[in-house]
Amino acid sequence: DDKVVLENIDFIVGRQEKIAFVGRNGEGKSTLAKMIVGAIRGKGKIELGHNINLGYFAQNQAEELDSEKTVFETIDDIARGEIRTKIRDLLGSFLFKGEDIDKKVKVLSGGEKGRLALCKLLLEPYNLLVLDEPTNHLDIPSKQILKDALLNYSGTILVVSHDREFLRGLVDKVYEFKNKSIKEYAGGIDFFLEQRKINQLNELNEIKSKPQKTSKASQASQYKSKKELDALIKKASNRVTIAENRVNDLEGKKTELEKKMNDPECASDAGLFKTFNQVEKELMVNMEEWEKATEELEELEKRRNSSFSL
Structure with missing residues (x-):
């Protein structure tokens, strides 16, 4: 069918x-x-x-x-x-x-x-x-x-x-x-x-346990595993959001600094170039953190879907 x-x-x-x-x-x-x-x-x-x-x-x-x-x-x-x-x-x-x-x-x-x-x-x-x-x-x-x-x-x-x-x-x-x-x-x-x-x-991907007869001990264990996985997913999701916000902030700073660096009056400002390099390094670190957090979140969600989906 x-x-x-x-x-x-x-x-x-x-x-x-x-x-x-x-x-x-x-x-x-x-x-x-x-x-x-x-x-x-x-x-x-x-x-x-x-x-x-x-x-x-x-x-x-x-x-x-x-x-x-x-x-x-x-x-x-x-x-x-x-x-x-x-x-x-x-x-x-x-x-x-x-x-x-x-x-x-x-x-x-x-x-x-x-x-x-x-x-x-x-x-x-x-x-x-x-x-x-x-x-x-x-x-x-x-x-x-x-x-x-x-x-x-x-x-x-x-x-x-x-x-x-x-x-x-x-x-x-x-x-x-x-x-x-x-x-x-x-x-x-x-x-x-x-x-x-x-x-x-x-969070719309709510966990639904398979309807099957299980012992109370097994149900309790399953509930505990589910709660622990939920907590890990929430933590990973927050990490993704925080890292993404940092990246967006740093990209904004980088754009502002690039505008200043293109200004002839600031061409000899060594401090400006130093700040730009620092922001660029921070941006790379935070992009790596975002990618790592995203991968971790995806893996946890796969675990949840395979363990507790209908």
Whole structure:
């Protein structure tokens, strides 16, 4: 039998709306996103408006790039009109500078491929973007580049995400997927979290024990393990948030210092350059801490899902 993940849902997405799909794993968020873009079929009707040009970005989108092309060729092949004269500047805004643009896709790191795939997506004349966990596997600078680009995007956005910081200020409506249905929250991600009385989206992945007959001793042991794992996940989640906030603060300081360093009046200020180097070192340390904390959180959540999921 076909598995039913959603039933009796009915909603309209308006022009220029920015909507987040949130909810526990396995509740149908990605399934609906794939149905909207035509990647999979389901029962019911999905109707796109007049003159809709739809773009889709999934977490594995970087794998779709042509590995034999260079960074420059990848963008040059799709660029049209005036933008063709500004490809180097455009790639620079996605952190591809100097000789980077002549590298072949196959030698790029995962983060670089992600940035190139984003650049390619945002260059296309799409007026509806469907993004499925777009920040997975992206480093912090890439996440910020994507968010900045989407904040300036005038089309409609549907984004599946568990990333609170990414969604903050980006979406103006939240759809929570739960028990085969969808509930609308007419506000941003902070409004949704406040309504649900939680701090992080991953808290939606509540632990549900398998319904089975167990001894009281076994139940007590399972409950204790669950509580301990919950505590570790909460601690790791806080570490991720703290590290991410530090990185954002330091990137802000770095940008301010770069502006001052470009000022001719400050060109001879040795202290300014010393401060800049210190901030850059701190930034690298905190980015490593963020990546380490994120990996730890993902591992703990995998343990929870495999041990206590239905």
